[in-house]
Amino acid sequence: MTGEDQVAQELLMKGIANDLLNEIVKACPVDNGFLKNSIKIRVEKNKLVISMLPYGEHVEYGTNPHTIRPKDKKALAFSVDGKKIIRKSVQHPGTRPNPFVRKTIHQTLPKIIAENIERFA
Helix, strand or coil: CCHHHHHHHHHHHHHHHHHHHHHHHHHCCCCCCHHHHHCEEEEECCEEEEECCCCHHHHHHCECCEEECCCCCCCEEEEECCEEEEECCEEECCECCCCHHHHHHHHHHHHHHHHHHHHHC
């Protein structure tokens, strides 16, 4: 591969990464915006590597029911309908998966690749 071909491939991959990032960020569910703002895509040779805050995996794949216990305290404290509740543990029912990354990849990546090939060809 010539230097010129390598530059063209890098531009193509960066264009695909940028467009895919925009689509994944648009599809990301928002509570406080931390997850959405943490999403990054970097190019490693001929691969795209997607990263985000660790809890993004729980959003993408969901969680099973589990017990929540305090890490540094003796009890958990929270409010429900303005009433303060204190418990040593609570049973979380789990969360349904929201496969926003996989769905975006399957639905938009082929079009993104085609558009970028056309743009950089």
